[in-house]
Amino acid sequence: MSLLDYFRSKKPATASIAKERLQIIVAHERGRRDQPDYLPQLQQELIAVIRKYVQIDDDMVQVQLDKNDSCSVLELNVTLPED
């Protein structure tokens, strides 16, 4: 499955509410299957970097990690505070 297929398979957002959101997607396409997958470790570091710019509560972060043979996709969805 290509990365584009992955995005195409995502369902559309339920409604276009004017909310402040941050979405981070990290896709790692591995040439060989025996390479290490560091996306789970990366996740916390990415959130730490974002925290330098904007206040994030842990319960406002949704994390999803999809994997198949040659591709791992980490998706972070952050709802930001209104003010």
Place this chain on the structure above:
Amino acid sequence: MSLLDYFRSKKPATASIAKERLQIIVAHERGRRDQPDYLPQLQQELIAVIRKYVQIDDDMVQVQLDKNDSCSVLELNVTLPED
């Protein structure tokens, strides 16, 4: 334009060569238009985090920043070393 439309508008990859690649997409949907855009600053920090896990040459990183009224999308495409 929704984030999903953005991904749908991307062209498919030219060929499915078994290369190791990392793609990072950060999308910032702003509720109000007068909010600061910190994605350009975020870019270097994201690369620094990735560097902890894998060796990246500056010339192997392609950066694209798309903006419209309410959404900014930062896209980093990294070709990783073969070994």
